Amino acid sequence: MSTQPELTEHKITVLLIDDQPMIGEAVRRMLLGETDLTFHYCRDAAKAVETANNLAPTVILQDLVMPEIDGLDLVNHFRANEATKETPLIVLSTKEEPTTKAEAFSRGANDYLVKLPDKLELVARIRYHSKGYINLLQRNEAYRALKESQRVLAEDVAQAAKYLQSLLPEKLKRGPVRADWRFIPSAALGGDCFGYHALDDEHFVLYLLDVCGHGVGAALLSVSALNALRSQSLPQTDFRKPDQVLNALNRAFPMEQQNGKFFTIWYGVYNTKTRQLDHAGGGHPPVLLVSGPAEDQLEVKQLESQGPMIGAVEDLEFRSETIQVGPCAKLFLYSDGIYEIEQKDGRMWPFDDFVKVLGEGARPGTSDLDRFVAQVRSIGGRDDFVDDFSIVEFDFPTSN
DSSP, rough: OOOOOOOOOEEEEEEOOSHHHHHHHHHHHHHOTTTTTEEEEEEEGGGGHHHHHHHSEEEEEEEEEEESOOOOHHHHHHHSTTTTSSSSSEEEEEEOOHHHHHHHTTTTTEEEEEESHHHHHHHHHHHHHHHHHHHHHEEEEEEEEHHHHHHHHHHHHHHHHHHHHHOOOOOBOSSSSSEEEEEEEOTTEEEEEEEEEEEESSSSEEEEESSSSSSHHHHHHHHHHHHHTTTSTTOOOOTHHHHHHHHHHHOOOGGTTTTOOEEEEEEEETTTOOOEEEEEEESSEEEEEEEEEGGGGGGHHHHHHHHBTTTTTTTTOOOOOEEOTTTEEEEEEEEEGGGGOBBBTTEEEEOOHHHHHHHTOOOOTTOOOOHHHHHHHHHSSSSSSSSOOOEEEEOOOOOO
């Protein structure tokens, strides 16, 4: 289906302003055989602007010497009038002085003919000026249609972002796992989504996924994958086993059935009794696990994704890894939109610098995500983000 707007078909419409009926009749006869031209005549110059407003001509012909109003002043009136300020205006006058012609052009006339010109020349100039004006009208129509389309699209994206945000989990301030997060959708709306919840009395699941591309299509795929995880609707899958979950997602969402879209994901299952974290990743940025005996001796481990993007490779087997979570540890789960930042000098923010900045706020038992967001904005020199900005901070306290 074409998305090009249908432009109005404008016909060449000529309006002549002249107090002499014989001139009006002469011009009418000149144009009589031109079937693509519509001719209108106005004898009363005082009604010229009103007549033009009603007819919307594609070209105006007007005399300079008329009893009701000076012709040059009438040119000013046409140019000051909103409906005719860009309408081509051809002066049709007996005056041949260069100074008069120059004054007519300075006031906004597009052309000047000494009357009565040859029919061939008059018709050619009418068509020439009308064609240019009609092209202008159609460009303006296309621009307005584009702006309206952009407005509707922006509303759709805003609604999609609002809906996506409504699906995000509540922040957790107590329990064996504490969670805080920040989600700032880009203007184009990316495909970020995340979640976490208890699977049973001992297992707590946490995940974040990022669909390629932007717009409503990316958001829809993100929501579909999120719903599959939240409802545990993937067949023959133990959601306590990250490798099984990623294998099931890869089967359920092949990119050939998703308009060529795929997504990255990091999926972890935390055992609240043993403090073991089983995890698997598909094409996702490394998750940062920060732990240590004291604030000045923090260790940052990068939990890498071992598999490719979900939906990109058919029949691929993902595998899980296990890590022991130390006391007072923090885990940062995020999308690439929080570190793929162009700095003020035009260079990309180094990943090692991102890890350092994020780790500086990883004090046990506290959340400092607002400080981190402010620092990233300062580094990029702008308040908005090119891609969705998603980060989830998990605390694993030794007591509830």
